[in-house]
Amino acid sequence: MCPFRSAASDSGPPSNGFELNAAYQRSILATVPDAMIVIDDHGAILSFSAAAERMFGYSERELAGQNVHVLMPNPDRDAHDRYMARYMETGEARIIGIGRVTTARRRDGSNFPIELAIADAQTPQGRVFTGFIRDLTERQRTERRLNDLQLELTHISRISAIGSLASALAHELNQPLTAIANYMEGARDLLENPDAEALAIIREALDEAAAQSLRAGQIVRRLRDFISRGDSEKHIESLRKLITEASALALTGTGPAMIDVDIRLDPTADSVLVDRIQIQQVLLNLIRNAVEAMHRSPRRRIDIRSVRDGDMVTIIVADSGPGLTPDAARHLFEPFHTSKEQGMGLGLSISRTIIEAHGGRIWAEPADIGGAAFHFTLARAGSNEAQ
Ligand code: ADP
Secondary structure, X not given: OOOOOOOOOOOOOOOOOOOOOHHXXXXXXXXXXXXXXXXXXXXXXXXXXXXXXXXXXXXXXXXXXXXXXXHOOOOHXXXXXXXXXXXXXXXXXXXXXXXXXXXXXXXXXXXXXXXXXXXXXXXXXXXXXEEEEEXXXXXXXXXXXXXXXXXXXXXXXXXXXXXXXXXXXXXXXXXXXXXXXXXXXXXXXXXXXXXXXXXXXXXXXXXXXXXXXXXXXXXXXXXXXXXXXXXXXXXXXXXXXXXXXXXXXXXXXXXXXXXXEEXXXXXXXXXXXXXXXXXXXXXXHHHHHHHHHOOOOOOOEEEEEEEEEOOEEEEEEEEOOOOXXXXXXXXXXXXXXXXXXXXXXXXXXXXXXXXHHOOOOEEEEEOOOOOEEEEEEEEEOOOOOOO
């Protein structure tokens, strides 16, 4: 959420007899996807939006008139009345008009991270505070899903995956589009009565709608980039170049924990006739899987080797993770078999399609450094290698 500024908060008591129109307020509360909670100057809940009901697990009826601190874990819960009293006395804002990340408490007692922005306003009925709350667990999950989707876009073979991608993308696109529609409808309704508070909420809604449209645009652009890469094209490529680039790409964003990557390639088997992007997708899949498998390993090491074998060259990606589980080993290379919460189980099946389309083989063995070692073969190109 962008920092919310209340037009009413810095202008002192209103001179124009601002009136909070209950019907419009209700309509906004029902449509805005962020939770909105309105309280009076003693912290008593006046209004609790439908999104807030879903987020906290309380109904508006249950909470009406209750102190808002029931929605907070300690130490905020005990201190909230004091915070409010201090603000009313001194006007010293720690959060009002600023916004911050904090923790909230659901009805079942579980805590979750939120982004909270508060606006205050004078109404003829007294001073009210409106909290806009975004559940960050949800956002983190969405970001993770988008990241995964982006990763899959680089992983997935152009030929086989467009169908499953299209449905995933339709799902991803639906979310920003619904949010935009909600923000727009809410803003339109508020325009009927454009007082200071309504305008502030409208501005907020328009900002959010703009951010959501950008997000939808990014999703579409990713799909277009993916599709426009065209059909498979084979050229003579340097394995060393393919492997170093793919491992750099696969290791970006893997977090601060050190991974020891040891690349040793046979210089007499460097040239291969391949579709560069497809083979890099295979390497990316294997290295990413290795990184993910070592998530909990105390020692994190990836060995990448190439070994000449007649007209072929074997490439090996080995890790020091826990190795394949019996179940993973049984279904390896089958689509949609995954042991990961966020996995699609497509990486290895697509890798096999690509390697077989190149006339090679792919298989897994236990690695001598403890985890799994994936091997695949490619045909060597030409006789211009150093012998
Ligand atoms: P995803 O990564 O989406 O699960 P993959 O087809 O790439 O799909 O992998 C399928 C499954 O194979 C993984 O979920 C995991 O259980 C197993 N696997 C793949 N690579 C490794 C590895 N290096 N170590 C242990 N298990 C692995």
